[in-house]
Amino acid sequence: MRKPLVASLFALVITGAGAAPAVAAPDPAAAPVKTAVGTLVDTANKTVADLAAPAVQAVNFAGTVSLSNCSGSVVRMPDSEDNDPALVMTNGHCLESGFPDAGEVVVDQASTRTFGLLNSAGTRVGTLRASKIAYGTMTDTDMAVYQLTTTYAQIKSTYGIDALVYDTARPTVGTAITVVSGYWKRTYSCAVDGYAYRLKEGDWTWKDSIRYTSACRTIGGTSGSPVLNDATGKVVGVNNTGNESGQRCTVNNPCEVDANGTVTVRQGINYAQQTWHVPACFGVDNKLDLSASGCILPKP
Template identity: 30%
Template sequence: MRSILKFGRNISIGILLAIGIGGLAPTTLNAAIFDRSGRKLPDREVNSARVNWQMLSTAAGRRYNGVGLIEVNHGICTGFLFSTGVHPQAPAYVLTNGHCQGAAHKLPTNREIIVNRPTKTRFTVNYFHDFKAERLTIPVKRLVYGTMKNTDIAILELTKTQQELIAAGVVPLQIAATPPAAGDPAIVIGVPSEGVKDELNFLHAVTCRTGELANVKEDVYNWKKSIRHRCSIVGGMSGSPMISLKTHRVVGIINTGVNDNATKQPPCSLNRPCEVAANGSIQTFPQENYGQLVDRIPSCFNAQGVFDLTQSTCQLERP
């Protein structure tokens, strides 16, 4: 959904933005962009210096070098390496959106939970504009978990171990065990692509605050307890981590917002998500973007740092 932060370039469903990096387009989401005073800007100003974000340099962004580019056969997203413990042989895992991992030109259904599926996805770290060495691109071994049912997440197992990437200087992020409080300061790290000039298609940092939780509907998808936020977001940033500036842990993952071009569409349609109140009433808020909670994800990794959906502690929904 554009809202779903576009990731795919040729995907006919509105969810994927049509812009490209190396022939690939963001998989989904344009959402809303803001200036540094928090005022919403038109999508057409995405390349303006007024947008509240900053392109990261290799030196300034080192702690975020494990946030990188997700490439699939139909587009791009952002994803990030996250820590699963200290076991030396634990596989490396990356978190991104479920809508970034559907079959080519097709999103997962609203009831689908994908487990242990092969994928041709690639993940590239050190995605800074001024990075001089050869960037490290790691093939994804498999999609261990992916869904757009009640949330929008995908967990990817890489062909490298976590320790191998740490030894190569890549920094995994820590996932928070609790949801964020409304108003907490946060930073979003991602690779903006939709409408963005080629020379700017690199890691950006967006400082903002987490908002209240809301139930969000977009087309057939319903996401419970989504995080409202007014962080500048465009296509390609699907899967970007939202990191607390208090704890420096990931408290959410970016996934959707309202595209300017969709404001005349019916409420809750693709690219125009809406909020669903307790009484069932719906309303679209073009000035709000949304993210998904991530606090349940660590519960599904065992003592060896391996994803295990069957263990009793795991709080993710099962097929």
């Protein structure tokens, strides 16, 4: 059922939450491609010579997923087993139940949500289904992790696709990264420009957010996209927001707040939440354990 106009407009808040109903899908013939320097070009207005440069091949769409309103990815911890139930990561603001309130943490909530699984070329090859929301919040971070009804081994056997693996190291400034959107089947390449001590948007505040260099001009629908280290292909973050119109700390216009309380607004700059700490919160059989040593995710 299509959302009412007011709901659809509100769903645009934060990069991509519910943006799908409000914007048309791109014409495949005019879909952008990533060139060797990592920029996006419009193929509809380019000649063969313009597109002759080899494409960057460090990362692709394999393991990413499309949601009804956002992007996401099939993820695993470095020590996950093949027979563990697979997990899908997206943003907390992409939950089907709506945006969690500031301070709210969702744990082990039943869900039958479906996800479109993509192969390396960005073609949808199957549908995955959740059994529950293992974790979801918009406090300190903006992340949700769904547990699926299928294992990593079953996904590999059926579709030939491996899950993306979390990096347990904090990415350094200057790291080359790519944001891979399963919803738009589009990639955005740039680098880690720095970190926001606090990133404030409306009622929500996030800690130690990744700031992209200006080349990553993510749009509505890219919310929940994995941020991959180009050199390793590992997950270092989850794309979530950007300052659209230069406003200060409002919805769709996050501001940076440093340790001294100084506020900085960077219009046109986009952000992600770090994920290096996530594996510490999942144990044997991919079970969430918020009390585990090293787990710093907010608790209910």
